[in-house]
Amino acid sequence: MLERIPAAELRYVGKRTPRIDAKEKLTGQATYVSDMVMAGMLYARVKTSPHARARIVKIETEAARKLPGVRAVVIGEELDYRVGLYVVDKAILAKNEVRHYGEAVAAVAADSIEIAQQAVDLIEVVYEVLTPVLHPLDALKDDAPLVHPKLGEYDYMEAAFTPKPGTNIANHTKLRKGDPEAAFEQAEWTIEREYTNPSVQHVPMETHVAIVKWGYGDQVTIWSSAQSPFTLRNLFCTAFRLPHRNVRVVVPHVGGGFGGKAGIGIEPLVAVLSKKAGGAPVKLTATREQEFSLLPCRSQLTYRIKTGVSKDGKILAQQMTMYWDSGAYADYAVNVTRASGYSAGGPYEIPNAQVDAYTIYTNKPFGTAYRGFGHVEFHWGLERHMDLVAKAIGMDPLEFRKYNALREGSTSLTGEKIRAHTGNINKCLEAAENAVGYGTLSDAERQREAATGMKIGKAVVGLHKAPAMPPFTATAVILRMNEDGSVTATLTLTDYGQGTYTSIAQMIAERLGFPLEKVKIAFESDTDHDPYDWQTVASKGLLLSGNAAILAAEDLLKNAYDVAAQALRAQICDLDHDGEKIFVRHHPESAVSFRQLAIGYCYPNGNSIGGPLIGVGRYIAQGLTHLDKETGQGLPALDWTYGAHGMIVEVDKHTGEYNVLKVASVFDVGKVINPDAVRGQAIGGMLQGLGTATCEGYIYDEQGHLLNPSFTDNKIPTAKDLPLEVEAISVETPQVDGPYGARGVGEHSMIAVAAALGNALQNATGAQITHMPLRFEDVWRAIQRREPVDNWITKSPHGSCKSAPEIQRHGGEC
Amino acid sequence: MKRIELTINGDLYRRDVHEHRTLLHVLREEIGLTGTKEGCGAGECGACTVIVDGLALNSCLVLAVEADGTEIETVEGESKDGELSGVQQAFDRHHAVQCGFCTPGMLMTIKDLLRRKPKPSRAEIIEGIEGNFCRCTGYEQIIEAVLDATGQLEEKGEIKHA
The missing domain is CATH 1.10.150.120 ([2Fe-2S]-binding domain)
Known part of the structure; x- marks a missing residue:
């Protein structure tokens, strides 16, 4: 799909272009589901579990039902539906047992939100509290209670996942490449360490919200703040055993998603309330507290890496073991496990590799997709580990990365051949290196150290990610010409802030040769009216929907040319067009305007031909395969986006306080379609990554109660947390099958930021931190050489971060 | 219920409101000015910021009855005559x-x-x-x-x- 148009001739692609949705949002006129009200609408509230694991003995709803204005009360035992994305393991409301703090146990729909809340407060639930299993490594023990004793009875996607009934393992992803055992034998060095991170919350500014109307004849309409209208519809129909044509999903503007709204959420619960309330539309808006615990989070990870390195610093073998804490339900966590499993080595060539990635059920709020889809989490460990290995063998960490980087002729962990056009990781690393002056301190930096008494440290880290998606991932764009010769595109890739729609408008304008003002992308997505898209996730939207948009533009032009050729009595090969008309190239006065063609061409005598002009573009990922379940070999990657971050920090060695002075983020995006949008993704994702690196994370007590479900106790970055200087840099190695050479970059900016911070802090102070986030007290503790403890389950004995690395040199320990 | 008067972006609105309702909810649900958003309902995120008598504040932390008689500015008043500010x-x-x-x-x-x-x-x-x-x-x-x-x-x- 690479359109080989010289950059100088491009009119819109690559040019600074305002977002097509900005004015609507700036005036407060953009409509989100949270703004919507329907005639006769009821308001819902949810009763949630205060326990991590408990048997439901009794739910007393009588008082709630009798409250005037209450129209429906539902509890789990009256519902016979199960929902699940990859493993169908979740009831709409907890039945018999609650599996995590914050799980929904009952719900009410009432005339007002106040009445609904009052009714929820009147519902009494009697629990028999059970001992929860909270840490994934505990959940693997033989005597661990089973979070899902009936795992063996659940449906699951067999092509991709391997649940282990009778255990808490929801999935085991295996990858085997080469002969790691023999390669470790040959290695001069073997270096092993474990790295961990806690669960974090996406924090979209708009919490999950849905309105559902269960109409007559099981005709259901869902308005939702969802990322993926068709996947939502599909999962909904599967759960309720409804034909797809019965269910319509409408998604207007969405106030942020970051993966947390990728699948199905509160919609089934709202639907059963509407059904029970006789078909009245019911609206449920998650409270901010519910956003932390009723709705899913990002999974906790324990990542153990063992690396075998040759004398000259080549990685010979790597053993990678991931323990993903799924929480109570599998949701996306099983696919996070799979995708991070096959990417686990980062942008480096590892000739002999073994990956075992486990998704483990525990009694905690469940994990789902989150920007980066596992890669933020494992790059924390991996990129910390790259520094550990380099330093242990006496090599500069950046040189070690470059020496081992994937390049033309390398093979990925899954056996994919890396080609020159795959992208250029070393160019990213070098750009980051130059941007932060890696390896030295400038005069100004030395003076700053002298003036402040702080130590300055620098680091450069690499990263990669491919979209995690099925090999048959597909999309379509429909382009309709309006009566005045302008065009309107519809698609169900959703734009919840990323800016993809603007980039697609630029590509359509470019391919049509129309002024950008003539291209509209319809913002509201509607499964009844718009063509299919799998999901808006994985940084695949620009590539797949961009290609579909270009194909739709070409189809529209072809259809217009067919009619114009008849109208002008000319051959198609002699026609050309501009933004207004189609004309005969050598007789340009012989022309017909798009306005004349838009709904059908009418001859002077009234005879008419053509009809409304429509272009259809369909695109499906090309050449991907399922992965072999025993070896992980195959072709899972639509494209690889490589990147790097360079970071400069200053640290007070006495207190552990630090400031991030600069972050330079570099991505090989193939082709920049919209420079400001790429920069917005780069900086926005970087700060989100820095948030999880510096302060965010779920804290539980030993009974599994979530202690910090609020912005008071779970900080996210404010403007004050922005580094003093931020820089976004693009590398452009064109993606051969990408639209105008582009590939995705929505998630990548968040990846490896935490490791850059950890490495820069270590370079400044020697502090070795293996658990993120890196709060000031953690840095202080590490500077003092105190044991870095995993205290994200408080008073827990789990020191899952081993502070001491295991470093062995052939012929003796060192 | 209490009758209040709010001057919002120069226009007078008179409403009978429950005493427990916040200014944010009255703006969004009773007056229909949904430009102002609710992000947390606890005064922590700033999404509901409006200007009341010249002072920017979180409208989720103000009861509507407390705002009786005030002049309020919201996002809807930011552009004038079709021109963005x-x-x-x-x-x-x-x-x-x-x-x-x-x-x-x-x-x-x-x-x-x-x-x-x-x-x-x-x-x-x-x-x-x-x-x-x-x-x-x-x-x-x-x-x-x-x-x-x-x-x-x-x-x-x-x-x-x-």
């Missing part, structure tokens, strides 16, 4: 909007800031918008938009090419 135009130029959910509150905070400090420094802008969360942009393009709107942007933020 200078700050709105700068937000547009600089991609200072992504999902847009924090934008109305952010605009009100900045309006209040610029009245007090017509040419705020970068540090003063950061200080000024600290109470408004934005999860998408990383704030940089918002800060640049404010610098630009106040004629202070020296270097327009651009992506660099390696």
Whole structure:
């Protein structure tokens, strides 16, 4: 799909272009589901579990039902539906047992939100509290209670996942490449360490919200703040055993998603309330507290890496073991496990590799997709580990990365051949290196150290990610010409802030040769009216929907040319067009305007031909395969986006306080379609990554109660947390099958930021931190050489971060 | 129920409201001005920021009856006669909007800031918008938009090419 148009001739692609949705949002006129009200609408509230694991003995709803204005009360035992994305393991409301703090146990729909809340407060639930299993490594023990004793009875996607009934393992992803055992034998060095991170919350500014109307004849309409209208519809129909044509999903503007709204959420619960309330539309808006615990989070990870390195610093073998804490339900966590499993080595060539990635059920709020889809989490460990290995063998960490980087002729962990056009990781690393002056301190930096008494440290880290998606991932764009010769595109890739729609408008304008003002992308997505898209996730939207948009533009032009050729009595090969008309190239006065063609061409005598002009573009990922379940070999990657971050920090060695002075983020995006949008993704994702690196994370007590479900106790970055200087840099190695050479970059900016911070802090102070986030007290503790403890389950004995690395040199320990 | 009068963006609104309802809920649900958003309902995120008698505050922390008789400014009053305000135009130029959910509150905070400090420094802008969360942009393009709107942007933020 690479359109080989010289950059100088491009009119819109690559040019600074305002977002097509900005004015609507700036005036407060953009409509989100949270703004919507329907005639006769009821308001819902949810009763949630205060326990991590408990048997439901009794739910007393009588008082709630009798409250005037209450129209429906539902509890789990009256519902016979199960929902699940990859493993169908979740009831709409907890039945018999609650599996995590914050799980929904009952719900009410009432005339007002106040009445609904009052009714929820009147519902009494009697629990028999059970001992929860909270840490994934505990959940693997033989005597661990089973979070899902009936795992063996659940449906699951067999092509991709391997649940282990009778255990808490929801999935085991295996990858085997080469002969790691023999390669470790040959290695001069073997270096092993474990790295961990806690669960974090996406924090979209708009919490999950849905309105559902269960109409007559099981005709259901869902308005939702969802990322993926068709996947939502599909999962909904599967759960309720409804034909797809019965269910319509409408998604207007969405106030942020970051993966947390990728699948199905509160919609089934709202639907059963509407059904029970006789078909009245019911609206449920998650409270901010519910956003932390009723709705899913990002999974906790324990990542153990063992690396075998040759004398000259080549990685010979790597053993990678991931323990993903799924929480109570599998949701996306099983696919996070799979995708991070096959990417686990980062942008480096590892000739002999073994990956075992486990998704483990525990009694905690469940994990789902989150920007980066596992890669933020494992790059924390991996990129910390790259520094550990380099330093242990006496090599500069950046040189070690470059020496081992994937390049033309390398093979990925899954056996994919890396080609020159795959992208250029070393160019990213070098750009980051130059941007932060890696390896030295400038005069100004030395003076700053002298003036402040702080130590300055620098680091450069690499990263990669491919979209995690099925090999048959597909999309379509429909382009309709309006009566005045302008065009309107519809698609169900959703734009919840990323800016993809603007980039697609630029590509359509470019391919049509129309002024950008003539291209509209319809913002509201509607499964009844718009063509299919799998999901808006994985940084695949620009590539797949961009290609579909270009194909739709070409189809529209072809259809217009067919009619114009008849109208002008000319051959198609002699026609050309501009933004207004189609004309005969050598007789340009012989022309017909798009306005004349838009709904059908009418001859002077009234005879008419053509009809409304429509272009259809369909695109499906090309050449991907399922992965072999025993070896992980195959072709899972639509494209690889490589990147790097360079970071400069200053640290007070006495207190552990630090400031991030600069972050330079570099991505090989193939082709920049919209420079400001790429920069917005780069900086926005970087700060989100820095948030999880510096302060965010779920804290539980030993009974599994979530202690910090609020912005008071779970900080996210404010403007004050922005580094003093931020820089976004693009590398452009064109993606051969990408639209105008582009590939995705929505998630990548968040990846490896935490490791850059950890490495820069270590370079400044020697502090070795293996658990993120890196709060000031953690840095202080590490500077003092105190044991870095995993205290994200408080008073827990789990020191899952081993502070001491295991470093062995052939012929003796060192 | 209590009868209150609010002057919002210059227009008078008279409503009978429950005493427990917040200004945010009355604005959004009883007057229908949904530009102002609810992000947390606890005064922590700034999405609901409006200006009441010249002071930017979290409308989720004010009871509507407390606002009786006040002059209120919301995002709906920011553009006049179909023209975006200078700050709105700068937000547009600089991609200072992504999902847009924090934008109305952010605009009100900045309006209040610029009245007090017509040419705020970068540090003063950061200080000024600290109470408004934005999860998408990383704030940089918002800060640049404010610098630009106040004629202070020296270097327009651009992506660099390696």
